[in-house]
Amino acid sequence: xxxxxxxxxxxxxxxxxxxxxxxxxxxxxxxxxxxxxxxxxxxxxxxxxxxxxxxxxxxxxxxxxxxxxxxxxxxxxxxxxxxxxxxxxxxxxxxxxxxxxxxxxxxxxxxxxxxxxxxxxxxxxxxxxxxxxxxxxxxxxxxxxxxxxxxxxxxxxxxxxxxxxxxxxxxxxxxxxxxxxxxxxxxxxxxxxxxxxxxxxxxxxxxxxxxxxxxxxxxxxxxxxxxxxxxxxxxxxxxxxxxxxxxxxxxxxxxxxxxxxxxxxxxxxxxxxxxxxxxxxxxxxxxxxxxxxxxxxxxxxxxxxxxxxxxxxxxxxxxxxxxxxxxxxxxxxxxxxxxxxxxxxxxxxxxxxxxxxxxxxxxxxxxxxxxxxxxxxxxxxxxxxxxxxxxxxxxxxxxxxxxxxxxxxxxxxxxxxxxxxxxxxxxxxxxxxxxxxxxxxxxxxxxxxxxxxxxxxxxxxxxxxxxxxxxxxxxxxxxxxxxxxxxxxxxxxxxxxxxxxxxxxxxxxxxxxxxxxxxxxxxxxxxxxxxxxxxxxxxxxxxxxxxxxxxx
Numbered sequence: 001x002x003x004x005x006x007x008x009x010x011x012x013x014x015x016x017x018x019x020x021x022x023x024x025x026x027x028x029x030x031x032x033x034x035x036x037x038x039x040x041x042x043x044x045x046x047x048x049x050x051x052x053x054x055x056x057x058x059x060x061x062x063x064x065x066x067x068x069x070x071x072x073x074x075x076x077x078x079x080x081x082x083x084x085x086x087x088x089x090x091x092x093x094x095x096x097x098x099x100x101x102x103x104x105x106x107x108x109x110x111x112x113x114x115x116x117x118x119x120x121x122x123x124x125x126x127x128x129x130x131x132x133x134x135x136x137x138x139x140x141x142x143x144x145x146x147x148x149x150x151x152x153x154x155x156x157x158x159x160x161x162x163x164x165x166x167x168x169x170x171x172x173x174x175x176x177x178x179x180x181x182x183x184x185x186x187x188x189x190x191x192x193x194x195x196x197x198x199x200x201x202x203x204x205x206x207x208x209x210x211x212x213x214x215x216x217x218x219x220x221x222x223x224x225x226x227x228x229x230x231x232x233x234x235x236x237x238x239x240x241x242x243x244x245x246x247x248x249x250x251x252x253x254x255x256x257x258x259x260x261x262x263x264x265x266x267x268x269x270x271x272x273x274x275x276x277x278x279x280x281x282x283x284x285x286x287x288x289x290x291x292x293x294x295x296x297x298x299x300x301x302x303x304x305x306x307x308x309x310x311x312x313x314x315x316x317x318x319x320x321x322x323x324x325x326x327x328x329x330x331x332x333x334x335x336x337x338x339x340x341x342x343x344x345x346x347x348x349x350x351x352x353x354x355x356x357x358x359x360x361x362x363x364x365x366x367x368x369x370x371x372x373x374x375x376x377x378x379x380x381x382x383x384x385x386x387x388x389x390x391x392x393x394x395x396x397x398x399x400x401x402x403x404x405x406x407x408x409x410x411x412x413x414x415x416x417x418x419x420x421x422x423x424x425x426x427x428x429x430x431x432x433x434x435x436x437x438x439x440x441x442x443x444x445x446x447x448x449x450x451x452x453x454x455x456x457x458x459x460x461x462x463x464x465x466x467x468x469x470x471x472x473x474x475x476x477x478x479x480x481x482x483x484x485x486x487x488x489x490x491x492x493x494x495x496x497x498x499x500x501x502x503x504x505x506x507x508x509x510x511x512x513x514x515x516x517x518x519x520x521x522x523x524x525x526x527x528x529x530x531x532x533x534x535x536x537x538x539x540x541x542x543x544x545x546x547x548x549x550x551x552x
Contacts, residue, residue, distance in 0.1 A: 218312025
């Protein structure tokens with residue numbers, strides 16, 4: 001029976017590439033010859049008798065596939081399986097949640113208004129709260145920058161100008177009436193265009209969906225609106241959350257317009273780095289906040305899996321997708337994160353856990369900090385900048401503890417993403433509309449979706465069992481450690497921690513010879529964003545790399 005199920009998903013997968021092919025094969029039976037050829041793909045071998053014994057069940061199962069394909073499954077429908085990143089014996093932070101923004105001295109309007117483009121959320125909030133500038137003035141300022149520089153950066157899918165002006169006017173009226181909601185009240189922002197906003201297109205960056213309008217708001221959008229933030233733009237993402245190429249072109253890095261911004265949160269990272277918006281919402285499945293933030297010199301937070309509800313966001317991988325902020329500073333990330341976290345009653349993966357952040361903390365006392373010793377000691381392009389980061393951390397009082405990642409096959413089980421994404425976009429493959437997508441190379445979604453159909457269900461479940469071992473071993477390695485440092489894209493860290501669901505903050509830590517920023521990664525424990533953000537903020541406050549900006 002086990003062998004039969006294993007071979008079933010492979011044999012039948014080859015007959016699912018498009019409605020035309022599916023119809024053509026409806027009346028063709030699976031034969032012993034087909035089974036024997038499929039054996040080479042799955043790495044198993046059956047006798048002639050065993051293969052013959054499978055045929056009835058294989059043909060019956062294929063008919064079942066054809067029946068269930070008649071029922072529409074929208075992207076928003078999740079499987080009846082929920083990934084939980086918590087290892088055995090895991091304990092949350094003790095105590096209740098609290099959030100304390102840093103104390104800030106008197107903030108004045110700059111002599112050159114253009115300097116407002118690079119003020120932090122914390123600074124802009126102080127200007128709005130003290131009524132030195134209105135939300136409407138600030139919103140118009142950023143809308144004009146979006147219009148002016150998008151021609152160079154290709155970072156905007158849809159400018160939500162009318163909505164932004166309405167929301168800004170509302171914010172000003174509320175603030176004038178003494179109903180100040182907090183640090184995001186009246187602050188402009190942008191959202192990666194995989195988040196639904198009623199009345200506007202949600203294109204997922206892809207040709208087959210470029211005219212798609214969804215009749216609801218993503219929960220993250222709802223929460224930011226409740227906080228009084230002002231949505232100015234739906235921002236680009238590489239098609240279906242891969243890379244920086246979308247149906248309108250390639251989103252550019254503002255530090256070097258000859259380079260892409262990386263992705264898939266391409267527009268979010270590019271627009272914030274260029275001073276077109278104070279912050280933006282991105283998403284990550286396997287590097288989509290980390291990579292563009294690193295490329296563009298932003299500060300990005302990838303939260304723990306299960307921290308922020310994904311309701312109303314495009315599903316790529318139900319067990320790996322995460323939503324988080326891309327900002328100018330670590331504290332800005334904390335401010336936005338505090339507004340969007342927590343259960344919504346719709347995304348079953350979300351877990352309520354304390355978030356404890358004090359932006360006034362100045363020292364690392366009592367915080368156990370480690371570093372990936374072997375990775376930092378290796379030879380790689382940004383070693384000088386990373387070595388100086390370690391020196392700075394020691395000067396700040398950190399006693400860096402050597403740490404090694406678990407020696408488990410994380411890269412070998414990363415096909416979990418391929419399987420889930422192929423299921424999320426099953427209809428796209430079967431309809432043949434995947435041919436409409438811009439990128440048609442081997443290393444792109446259309447081909448990845450097709451190839452994933454040959455991954456057996458048994459191997460998918462086995463990989464998830466290995467993932468359980470990885471989660472448990474990772475937890476064992478991090479016992480007694482609150483935060484650890486990793487070079488950007490070091491060894492297996494990015495893949496491994498996206499599989500385990502751990503949070504990270506990526507922020508600039510220097511510049512290359514040609515002027516582009518480099519970055520460093522701070523990793524936290526599961527649901528340990530509070531200490532993670534505090535440590536990263538203390539480091540950032542001791543440097544000035546985030547205060548330097550590209551010139552367009």
